Amino acid sequence: MDSARRILLIGYGNPGRLDDGLGPALAAVAETWQMEGLTVDADYQLTVEDASDVAANDIVIFADASVNGAEPYFIEKVEPKEALSFSSHSVEPSVLLHMAQTLFQAKTRAYILGIRGYDFNEFGERLSPRAAENLEKAIAYVRLILDDPRLLDMPVEPN
């Protein structure tokens, strides 16, 4: 990985709500890699103060569980968006990017990594078997893109 390039990986979600913990689970694995230039963060949700961290990096990857996205995961470039409504409970990556640009003059490129989950509606600290499989594939993908971030802008062909 090019250590001059600053990459922030934020895994977010509630690990106490089954597959909603996919984002933090990915972050927990990435943290063990100890890669230079990579900052890993985990939280229950994105909140406004993340805008300053977004602005402090060249690339940001928002890793979250996806309710109905492509399997096993999808990657999508984030375009800044002025939200008409706003909930601090779930600041969308697009709104966060807009805030980073507006408030902190960020030049950051941002991507959503949506990992497909299936079970969300109970308390429980476990991933469903299918979500766990998707997580493994997403982890392998993140390793690849950290080695060569140009892959972020290429079509995904999950294995």
Add this chain to the structure above:
Amino acid sequence: MQDTNDLKRIVIEPVTRVEGHGKVTILLDEQNRVKQARLHIVEFRGFERFIQGRPYWEAPVLVQRLCGICPVSHHLAAAKAMDLIVGVDKLTPTAEKIRRLMHYGQMFQSHSLHFFHLASPDLLFGFDAPVAIRNVIGVAAKHPDLAVQGVMMRKYGQEIIKATAGKKIHGTGAIPGGVNKNLSIAERDMFLKDIDQMTEWSRGALKIAKDYTIENLEAVAPFGSFDSNHLSLVRDDGAMDLYHGNLRAIDAQGNKIFDQVDYQNYLEYITEEVRDWSYMKFPFIKSLGPENGWYRVGPLARVNACDFIDTPEAEAARKEFMAVTDGKPNNLTMAYHWARMIETLHSIEKIRELLEDPDLQGSDLVLKGDRRPEGIGLLEAPRGTLFHHYKVNEDDQVVMANLIVSTTSNNEPMNRAVSKVAMDHISGKAEITEGLLNHIEVAIRAYDPCLSCATHALGKMPLVVRLVDHEGNEVAKKST
């Protein structure tokens, strides 16, 4: 009594810019007069069952999963209950001060987020302002300095949480009987470096909230307002204490209903009522009954209930606040914002006081005593009094958990605020505009409710506002 099937129904779901999700249903008759207005809390049930069977020492970590918005409050309330389970009535000075620092960090970041990013659009642009500008991006465009302050104050509080709890998610700082780390000199100095700036911004936010309330008093005074009881913890000497104290309840005139009640006995004073139309319970003061015993919690209740605040700038602000109502409790719903900013200033004053205390670098972190079967932990969370009550069996497993969260205590007041605003601003109007509907949300937002976290995963929870006629036909729909 009119059959509600003959009424039009307006549904606001979920309420925007509150923590979690809620739905407002307003029933109108054929002349658009409000017949009924209710706030429904979309609450995920089952947490109390989830924790049963788990070892008691896991509780302070597990309970953080209950809510992604105020995990620190649950972490500390559970830890306080577990202190009693392990037989510890008083922590070491270092442990107590580290926990207090964590708690004031939480209070500071939560109140800052609410004021700058959730409430300020309404205050700065007006309740009827176009929705396109009445949001945080609108604040960022017109008042970028305020938007940046909100972000940086929130970040400051979050960093304190990280330094004291270990990390933002799955914090482990508070453990039964104490804490598992102190604050290093380097961490202390990092926070002291910015404290003057944080204090200055807190003063500025307080001024905005105070000026707004006073300059708009005529409009603000009746807005969703009503007389109520108020409940909070207070210190032995009557001072505001957000981390620990005894229960005090006052009525709308300031008369004490009960005072200096050891919260281990809360069940003798507080009970809860179930209503068939809501998943969320309605707590009330037992001696007054459900009709008259409901109460408000949170910043307004705390500022009203305490005798004084033990930090100089916040105390001066409290005196100004109380002077508006001649020293009697302030019962204005919109005064929550002013009270919240008094607490923000108080929190940063306490953070400075703690950071300058060498006990934070102490190494005596944990105590142990004789195991007990039951523990109750209370604290004043950002949104109000938070109750955690546990029973543990001889195998160290939690066998009973009972939680009363702040938003549950404010359930009845929020419903009354919704009703009052609906009657005053919507009833009889020929056209129900988005601005009018926002009036309802403004009243709810004043309480900063946490409506329990649902999963937030991508693709969930749009805002839907529906107007349905008496035959069940949808006549209007707004979604964002």
